[in-house]
Amino acid sequence: MKTLFAFTKKEFFEVRRTGKLLIIMLLFLIFGIMNPATAKIMPVIMDMLAESMTESGVVIKDIEVNAMTSWAQFFKNISTILIIFILLFSDVFTKEYKTGTLQLVLTKGLARHKVVIAKTLSILSFWTIGYIFSFSVTYGYNEYFWDNSIMNNLFSSVVLWWLFGVCVISLIIFFSSFLQNNIAVLLSTGGVIILMYLLNVISKLKPYIPVKLININPLLASTEEIDAYTKAIIVTIIFSIVCIASSIPILNKRQF
Amino acid sequence: MLTIKNLKKSFGSKEVLCGLNLSIPKNSIFGFVGKNGAGKTTTMKIILGLIKADSGTLYVMDKEVVFGQPNINRYIGYLPDVPEFYPYMTAKEYLKFCGEISGMDKKDVSARSNELLELVGLANEHSRIKGFSRGMKQRLGIAQALLNRPKLLICDEPTSALDPIGRKEILDILVTLKKQTTVLFSTHILSDVERICTDVAFLNNGKIAIQGTVTELQNKRDSNEFIIETERKEDLNNLIGAFNNLNLTDKNSLIFNGTEHEFFSFINYIADKKISVQKIERIEPTLESLFIEVTT
Numbered sequence: 001m002k003t004l005f006a007f008t009k010k011e012f013f014e015v016r017r018t019g020k021l022l023i024i025m026l027l028f029l030i031f032g033i034m035n036p037a038t039a040k041i042m043p044v045i046m047d048m049l050a051e052s053m054t055e056s057g058v059v060i061k062d063i064e065v066n067a068m069t070s071w072a073q074f075f076k077n078i079s080t081i082l083i084i085f086i087l088l089f090s091d092v093f094t095k096e097y098k099t100g101t102l103q104l105v106l107t108k109g110l111a112r113h114k115v116v117i118a119k120t121l122s123i124l125s126f127w128t129i130g131y132i133f134s135f136s137v138t139y140g141y142n143e144y145f146w147d148n149s150i151m152n153n154l155f156s157s158v159v160l161w162w163l164f165g166v167c168v169i170s171l172i173i174f175f176s177s178f179l180q181n182n183i184a185v186l187l188s189t190g191g192v193i194i195l196m197y198l199l200n201v202i203s204k205l206k207p208y209i210p211v212k213l214i215n216i217n218p219l220l221a222s223t224e225e226i227d228a229y230t231k232a233i234i235v236t237i238i239f240s241i242v243c244i245a246s247s248i249p250i251l252n253k254r255q256f
Numbered sequence: 257m258l259t260i261k262n263l264k265k266s267f268g269s270k271e272v273l274c275g276l277n278l279s280i281p282k283n284s285i286f287g288f289v290g291k292n293g294a295g296k297t298t299t300m301k302i303i304l305g306l307i308k309a310d311s312g313t314l315y316v317m318d319k320e321v322v323f324g325q326p327n328i329n330r331y332i333g334y335l336p337d338v339p340e341f342y343p344y345m346t347a348k349e350y351l352k353f354c355g356e357i358s359g360m361d362k363k364d365v366s367a368r369s370n371e372l373l374e375l376v377g378l379a380n381e382h383s384r385i386k387g388f389s390r391g392m393k394q395r396l397g398i399a400q401a402l403l404n405r406p407k408l409l410i411c412d413e414p415t416s417a418l419d420p421i422g423r424k425e426i427l428d429i430l431v432t433l434k435k436q437t438t439v440l441f442s443t444h445i446l447s448d449v450e451r452i453c454t455d456v457a458f459l460n461n462g463k464i465a466i467q468g469t470v471t472e473l474q475n476k477r478d479s480n481e482f483i484i485e486t487e488r489k490e491d492l493n494n495l496i497g498a499f500n501n502l503n504l505t506d507k508n509s510l511i512f513n514g515t516e517h518e519f520f521s522f523i524n525y526i527a528d529k530k531i532s533v534q535k536i537e538r539i540e541p542t543l544e545s546l547f548i549e550v551t552t
Contacts, residue, residue: 006356010342017344100340104400107304108358109329252324256306 004114007105011092011122020088021126028130031081032137036145039070067146068220071154074138075161075216082165085130086172089123090186093176103256113248116173120244123169131162156226157216163236164213168193170240177247178254210236257282257408257438258303263312265298272298274462276312280408280455285434287449287470288442289547290459296442297337299459300410303440304334317407330358333406333437337413339397343386347378347396350385351403358404365403372399376429391422398429402437409433411441415448427452446543450474456543458550465550474541481539482519485509487532498525511539 015021043063093115096102106112135158142148171189179185196211206212212232218224258280265273272295280286290296301307303314305323314321316328341350348369355365373379376395381388388396394414401409411430415423430439431452443449449456450470457467466473485508486492492510496502499522501514512522526533 003357003359006353009356010353014342014344100336100338101342103306104334104336104339104341105357106306106326107329107332107334108354108404109326110357111326112324253308255308256301 003110004118007110007114008118008121011118012125015122015126023088024085024126024130025133027081027084028134029137031077032134033141035073035077035138036070036141038073039065040145042069065146067142067148067150070138070142070146071151071220074135075157075220078161079214081134082168085127085165086168086186086189089126089169090172090176090189091182092119092123093173094180094182094185097180097256106256112251112254116177116244116248116251120169120173123172124166127165127169128162131165151220152222153216153219153226156229157219160213160216160219160229160233163233164210167210167213167236167240170243174243174247174250177250207231208235210239257284257317258440259315260299260303261313263299263302263314264310265295265302265307266310272462273302273309273312276459276463278457278464278467280438280440282438283434284455285430285439285441285453287453287456288440288459289444289446289449289456289543290442291444291551294459295462296459297412300334300412300440300442303410304332305329330404331407333401333404333409335394335397335401335409335411335414338390338417339393339400341385341393341396341400344384346384347373347381347388347399350396351400354400354403360404368403368405369399372402375399375402375432377425391418391425394418394422394426395429398426402433406437409437409439411439413442413444415443415445423448446547450543458547460551466546470543473543473546476541476546480513480515480519482512483509483535483537483539484512485534487534491529491531494529495525495531509535 015024042065046063093102102115105115139148148154168189171192172185175185175188176182179188193211196209199205200209200211207228208231210232212229213236219226219229258278260276260278263273263276263278264271276295276299278299288296288299298307302309302323303316303321305321305326305328308323317331319328321328342353345353351369351372352365355362355369360368370379373381376399378392378395378399381392385393385396394417397414398411401411414426414430418426427448430441433439434454441449441453453470455467455469456473458465466476468476483505484495484502486495489508492504492508495510496504499512499514499518501512501518503511503513505511512519514522
């Protein structure tokens with residue numbers, strides 16, 4: 001336990017010392033501010049475009065901006081943020097393999113499963129903290145400018161998106177346990193996500209596929225309720241646990 | 257301290273170790289010598305549990321080494337050929353981290369770190385490791401390897417990438433460790449072995465070609481080679497004409513290589529012809545000549 005704590009502490013220290021922490025927090029802050037800001041300037045942009053659009057036959061009438069506009073931005077942009085986050089953390093294992101830093105740590109008797117647990121804990125923590133930070137910033141501005149209470153199933157939708165992020169992180173951990181470089185890890189993870197989208201076409205499977213979690217428009221529009229997501233939530237949780245757990249025996253067999 | 261029996265390891269179709277047997281006595285500085293690619297690093301990594309052997313058994317302090325079970329590593333310190341550390345840490349922070357993951361007591365880590373940084377000459381180095389030279393990293397490598405007072409210290413070619421001063425520093429440190437720990441030290445620099453090692457083994461084609469104490473091995477090969485220098489240069493040509501087991505070196509001296517009986521008649525000839533000799537000296541057997549003999 002003591003050694004697990006020590007290695008986890010090192011993971012957090014690394015993110016702070018290497019400046020990654022600053023990048024993540026700035027990223028999530030900018031993202032948090034960008035959503036209400038885009039909603040706020042949308043009428044101004046539309047006004048500017050109105051004239052030229054009228055000439056081409058499109059008539060823009062008064063645009064109503066509310067909390068919904070800002071939250072729509074939030075759910076539209078979060079995928080980009082998740083991609084940047086994953087890019088930043090895709091080399092947590094592979095960098096240590098390449099430089100040989102992990103090799104030296106293992107010769108000191110640190111059990112390999114502790115490496116997986118420590119790295120998983122640290123990435124999940126940063127994803128969660130950053131995500132809550134962004135959400136709070138957007139929520140605060142939205143409350144100030146408009147009214148968050150008009151939203152349906154806002155918290156459920158936010159949690160579903162967070163869970164999808166956890167699923168992608170578990171894929172990164174899984175592929176890192178046996179692949180040698182982070183490009184391969186990223187491509188494999190991307191491959192699995194594409195596969196999920198392909199399987200999503202089959203209507204019988206649709207309720208079970210993790211990508212269901214990020215299709216939150218029906219939930220926001222109240223055409224579907226959270227019950228419709230239960231199967232996908234259970235599948236995603238099991239899938240993530242299996243990915244992380246199976247990377248332990250794989251790393252145990254890895255030769256350094 | 258360490259016993260290896262019939263160790264085998266292949267990478268793909270390439271057999272790197274084919275039945276290696278090795279025994280390392282306690283408190284020795286053991287030179288593990290072999291050409292590049294002979295399997296020195298592979299053997300060391302198997303001892304450390306970093307790679308899995310295909311077959312064979314290993315015992316460290318009478319405890320069997322099992323791949324994937326790192327408990328034995330508590331007794332072992334490891335210095336890789338090119339040690340790599342977390343570049344964002346300082347030397348002291350790195351040692352603190354090593355102490356924590358080895359499960360050492362906090363106070364002990366602090367005291368031991370100071371002592372070791374002093375030993376390796378990094379006590380006043382407060383900058384981050386990313387700015388360290390290769391020699392500094394090697395010295396920090398020794399400090400981290402010794403932190404938990406290992407019973408066995410494994411060094412993988414610790415001197416081969418260093419300049420002469422860096423090399424001397426590392427060798428001097430290793431010599432001072434003799435009383436505290438057993439050192440297994442792989443190298444292809446034979447002068448380093450002659451300088452600090454008590455025991456030596458030559459690895460060739462995945463097996464131990466020869467093993468023993470350094471003095472034993474040096475004496476194993478009776479040298480019948482003599483170096484002869486005469487006062488007058490023309491005598492050298494005279495001698496070459498008379499004996500066919502003489503070779504002229506580029507330094508105006510001769511190398512005699514023959515049996516004892518032949519050597520006596522050679523001496524007689526010199527006495528008969530009254531050739532003034534400046535020097536006759538038996539060439540000391542070296543590990544190098546033995547190494548070349550067993551590995552070629």
